[in-house]
Amino acid sequence: MSKYMVNLKINNMPVSVEEGTTILEAARQLNFKIPTLCNHPDLTVAGNCRVCVVEVKGARQLSAACATPVSEGMEVFTNSEQVRTSRKHIIELLLSEHNSDCTKCQKNGSCELQSLAFEYRVGDHVLMSLLKPEDLIPDISSPSIVKDNSKCIHCQRCVRTCAELQGVSALGVAFKGNHQSISTFLNKPLNEVVCTNCGQCINRCPTGALTERNNIEDVWNALYDPNKFVVVQTAPAVRIALGEELGLEPGHRVTGKMVASLRKIGFNKVLDTDFSADLTIMEEGFELLNRLRKVLVEKDETVKLPMMTSCSPGWIKFIEHIFPNLNDHLSTCKSPQQMFGAVAKTYYADKVNVKAQDMVVVSIMPCTAKKFECDRPEMRSSGFKDVDYVLTTRELGLMIRQAGIDFASLEPEGYDSILGESTGAAVIFGATGGVMEAALRTAYEVVTGREVPFTNLDIKPVRGMEGVKEASIKIKNVKPEFAHLEGVELNVAVAHGLANARKVMESVQNGTSNYHFIEIMACPGGCLGGGGQPIPTSKEIRDKRAEAIYEEDLNMPIRKSHENPDVVAIYEEFLGEPNGHKSHDLLHTHYKVRNRY
Amino acid sequence: MTMETKKLKKVDIIFENIPGLSYSILEKTIKRNPDDIILDLIDSGLKGRGGAGFPTGLKWKFTKNEDNPVKYVICNADEGEPGTFKDREIIERVPDKILTGIAICGYVIGAKEGYIYLRGEYNFLLKNLVKRVEEFNAFLKKIHLDFKVMIRSGSGAYVCGEESALFESMEGYRGEPRNKPPYPTVAGYNWKPTVINNVETLVFATMICHMGPEKFKKLGTTDSRGSKVFSVSGDTPIPGIYELELGMPLHRFVEEFGDGDTKAVQIGGASGFCVTRKKFNDTIIGFEGIPTGGSMMIFNSSRSMYNILHDYLEFFCEESCGQCTPCRIGCQQLLKGIEAVKRGERPPSYLEELKKLTATMKIASKCGLGQSVGNPFNSIVDNFREEIIY
Ligand SMILES: Cc1cc2nc3c(=O)[nH]c(=O)nc-3n(C[C@H](O)[C@H](O)[C@H](O)COP(=O)(O)O)c2cc1C
Ligand code: SF4
Ligand code: SF4
Ligand code: SF4
Ligand code: SF4
Ligand code: FES
Numbered sequence: 001m002s003k004y005m006v007n008l009k010i011n012n013m014p015v016s017v018e019e020g021t022t023i024l025e026a027a028r029q030l031n032f033k034i035p036t037l038c039n040h041p042d043l044t045v046a047g048n049c050r051v052c053v054v055e056v057k058g059a060r061q062l063s064a065a066c067a068t069p070v071s072e073g074m075e076v077f078t079n080s081e082q083v084r085t086s087r088k089h090i091i092e093l094l095l096s097e098h099n100s101d102c103t104k105c106q107k108n109g110s111c112e113l114q115s116l117a118f119e120y121r122v123g124d125h126v127l128m129s130l131l132k133p134e135d136l137i138p139d140i141s142s143p144s145i146v147k148d149n150s151k152c153i154h155c156q157r158c159v160r161t162c163a164e165l166q167g168v169s170a171l172g173v174a175f176k177g178n179h180q181s182i183s184t185f186l187n188k189p190l191n192e193v194v195c196t197n198c199g200q201c202i203n204r205c206p207t208g209a210l211t212e213r214n215n216i217e218d219v220w221n222a223l224y225d226p227n228k229f230v231v232v233q234t235a236p237a238v239r240i241a242l243g244e245e246l247g248l249e250p251g252h253r254v255t256g257k258m259v260a261s262l263r264k265i266g267f268n269k270v271l272d273t274d275f276s277a278d279l280t281i282m283e284e285g286f287e288l289l290n291r292l293r294k295v296l297v298e299k300d301e302t303v304k305l306p307m308m309t310s311c312s313p314g315w316i317k318f319i320e321h322i323f324p325n326l327n328d329h330l331s332t333c334k335s336p337q338q339m340f341g342a343v344a345k346t347y348y349a350d351k352v353n354v355k356a357q358d359m360v361v362v363s364i365m366p367c368t369a370k371k372f373e374c375d376r377p378e379m380r381s382s383g384f385k386d387v388d389y390v391l392t393t394r395e396l397g398l399m400i401r402q403a404g405i406d407f408a409s410l411e412p413e414g415y416d417s418i419l420g421e422s423t424g425a426a427v428i429f430g431a432t433g434g435v436m437e438a439a440l441r442t443a444y445e446v447v448t449g450r451e452v453p454f455t456n457l458d459i460k461p462v463r464g465m466e467g468v469k470e471a472s473i474k475i476k477n478v479k480p481e482f483a484h485l486e487g488v489e490l491n492v493a494v495a496h497g498l499a500n501a502r503k504v505m506e507s508v509q510n511g512t513s514n515y516h517f518i519e520i521m522a523c524p525g526g527c528l529g530g531g532g533q534p535i536p537t538s539k540e541i542r543d544k545r546a547e548a549i550y551e552e553d554l555n556m557p558i559r560k561s562h563e564n565p566d567v568v569a570i571y572e573e574f575l576g577e578p579n580g581h582k583s584h585d586l587l588h589t590h591y592k593v594r595n596r597y
Numbered sequence: 598m599t600m601e602t603k604k605l606k607k608v609d610i611i612f613e614n615i616p617g618l619s620y621s622i623l624e625k626t627i628k629r630n631p632d633d634i635i636l637d638l639i640d641s642g643l644k645g646r647g648g649a650g651f652p653t654g655l656k657w658k659f660t661k662n663e664d665n666p667v668k669y670v671i672c673n674a675d676e677g678e679p680g681t682f683k684d685r686e687i688i689e690r691v692p693d694k695i696l697t698g699i700a701i702c703g704y705v706i707g708a709k710e711g712y713i714y715l716r717g718e719y720n721f722l723l724k725n726l727v728k729r730v731e732e733f734n735a736f737l738k739k740i741h742l743d744f745k746v747m748i749r750s751g752s753g754a755y756v757c758g759e760e761s762a763l764f765e766s767m768e769g770y771r772g773e774p775r776n777k778p779p780y781p782t783v784a785g786y787n788w789k790p791t792v793i794n795n796v797e798t799l800v801f802a803t804m805i806c807h808m809g810p811e812k813f814k815k816l817g818t819t820d821s822r823g824s825k826v827f828s829v830s831g832d833t834p835i836p837g838i839y840e841l842e843l844g845m846p847l848h849r850f851v852e853e854f855g856d857g858d859t860k861a862v863q864i865g866g867a868s869g870f871c872v873t874r875k876k877f878n879d880t881i882i883g884f885e886g887i888p889t890g891g892s893m894m895i896f897n898s899s900r901s902m903y904n905i906l907h908d909y910l911e912f913f914c915e916e917s918c919g920q921c922t923p924c925r926i927g928c929q930q931l932l933k934g935i936e937a938v939k940r941g942e943r944p945p946s947y948l949e950e951l952k953k954l955t956a957t958m959k960i961a962s963k964c965g966l967g968q969s970v971g972n973p974f975n976s977i978v979d980n981f982r983e984e985i986i987y
Contacts, residue, residue: 048920067776089957093926180919
């Protein structure tokens, strides 16, 4: 059914838009900005903040522009006296229950409520304060997320994020009226509920009510400590988003400038998580081949297929809570961040002649769940905490500013060696489908001796922003040792966003799917849309970041993990072979069963 | 302007209880053409008795015109408005008339399922109601009407009487009102076309099918046809349920029900309007004057209007669903505001600020709850300013 066009006037200007368009969208086409708070492009419409109300001629009430579809002949006014009075009232009301200590707030300077208050100059304190004393104590129980109810405007963006995008519903609305609040199950601390630490709610919270646990001071302290050798690793998705924190448009690759600024900040070595992403591909690729052999040839029923990726700690906590019976399907590989930490404090510490206890490993991650992950008790294979501190892309942006570095004028620099070598395969870890693509590039070649049969090595079916992607590759003309895989059709699936992960898990659970290998990323778009990435986020922004990632891949001299020279070297000098004894000690892990509540 | 000045007239349409009457009305009515039934309802001038007063015939017509194989009829028995207790009585005394109204509506609009959304606090009515519903459903089977009535219980939130919050509640979600449009006639329960009517509205629909629109029309005024069941409470020697012709002036009502010392009447419950003695003569009870879902609270001179307003505001502070800014915070500001004025922490002129706030709440709140808090606030503050301040 084709949509017909609706004619209306906004502030006396005619406009013609598709049926079903909201007043808000129609106004945007005319470049009229209507303020919003509860509205977010990734989420369903709520229409609860009411700050977007506009006057529709003939209507008794104002209409919420975000929630009202246009109709033929409609006449809308976005700045009438009624509208402005109401809008100001609404902002004043929100501020009357708000803890407006902007100067001390994490969101100072990037807060939607603050900029509205600024635009409307709401300064006179007419209304009574409704701030609740009990809200003044933030929930800091989670290693990833700080929840401060005194900053909450009840817009429910977090609630919709957690339910609609993540299918977790760790946050919900409790009570009604003056007691209504955004709460966890029984108002338990965040670290005691199903929250996966993914941080997607942070990315969509308009205020400082949800923010990441800030570790900047910890890192500065380590840098100032003369007895510490501080190395930093940077995740693939940071380099294509950091620019947004420092004034650039989305989609800029700033790898070289990022490395330069880290060096200026004072890290002893600037290394790349890409190295351990390649290492992950080796371990995970060989694990998959082993599982296929054990299931197909040895009929070993203790070995589970499909195998599922394990590099996204939000996803790991999700499956541990919601589908713990499928834990055995998870690859035992640690995430690249943790593989890096384990190798850094063993192999690398030896190389650079530093004692493990004197080394501090800092990760720059697009992710808030990594803060939780590095605290997991399993993540101490070096005998120490393998990764000491995790900073998000946002926190790094702040550190660069604190250090007074003029990012724009920096000359690009390269990573230190060793553990600074990267491939295109590792870079694309940052986008949904990237791990799958990287794994297939390597595994196919190991099995057949030939490159994957896709132009330019671009495995297009697993790319893109569709929630669940599927592909199959027929394995032909294998090397003799993989004869059991001759003619096998390898079925893979890729999902991003935990709501999509849930769908795939349900299909695995009821046996309605026949996958061999599944990639899951907790965040929409993969790590490029991670909970630690620059705010705001939207489909357009994530698309631009994805483009930048695939550009970076295409520009890499080496694009397959097994060809990364640092990876080749570490197997020769230290690990032996993929999935070997040493690998198992350092690079593999196990999972927990967690309750839902 | 000529005003129709009615006398107070007691009527007995709703509670008239002739055994077997409802079933025979149903059997007779479903032999008629649905469009004719709608025409009769429109002709009768029946408007919804739940408060909003939407013409019932039109509501049915819009829903009938929707092209959708699944539609629903819902009887709103949430009766949460303070001072309203007439639906309870109707459910207790003439449940078959309600069920008949639901089934006729289902027949007219093409629905196969009807629901009664019963207020949580009315669960004591369930036992009898379930029995009557079972008998009724058996009768529907017997007369080969493909329709079934079911009961759903609320859990005690006033806002769940608001139609879209009621749908959310029935679907198992938090009772939060939805954005409108779409309206229930297009997308209601389960997002399917739905007629939602008050208990009393459905009984009147049944009775109009029985007695014809002419007889119904003879009662009331041009804007307010027919009669209505009132819940009379407060400072009255004869509290209770009364069916009265619509369009009477308030002074006749006070003469009948007051205790001789009536200072004000709150018409339409907490969300309605307060009328003072000096306006009794020229206040009509009906859609042309002050409409009411049935609640009539009478106050004599011993009552503090500050306390009454305070109670109402406390009620709204608690019963707001809390999702939208003007209502959630506005209600609290009004309450704190009059407290502050009373204590002298804010000047009397602060009441004007608060009145401006109610104007915003009226036009910017998401649903009828927040939109109507200004009704009691302004009518009490304007009429009893001294009582609020001192
Ligand atoms: C806060 C609020 C509470 C309401 N509670 C009730 C109620 O308890 N019973 C009722 O019939 N209508 C109630 N309504 C009105 C309904 O939304 C709806 O208009 C009515 O059920 C329609 O029926 P009618 O056309 O027969 O009046 C309420 C409305 C609001 C805004
Ligand atoms: S949330 Fe926004 S408005 Fe509130 S204190 Fe923080 S920066 Fe200021
Ligand atoms: S971090 Fe993720 S799982 Fe936890 S509350 Fe936020 S959106 Fe939900
Ligand atoms: S925590 Fe943030 S996103 Fe959630 S309701 Fe409060 S202000 Fe909105
Ligand atoms: S007006 Fe009040 S009850 Fe209605 S949606 Fe808004 S907060 Fe909820
Ligand atoms: S942005 Fe429209 S109601 Fe919040």
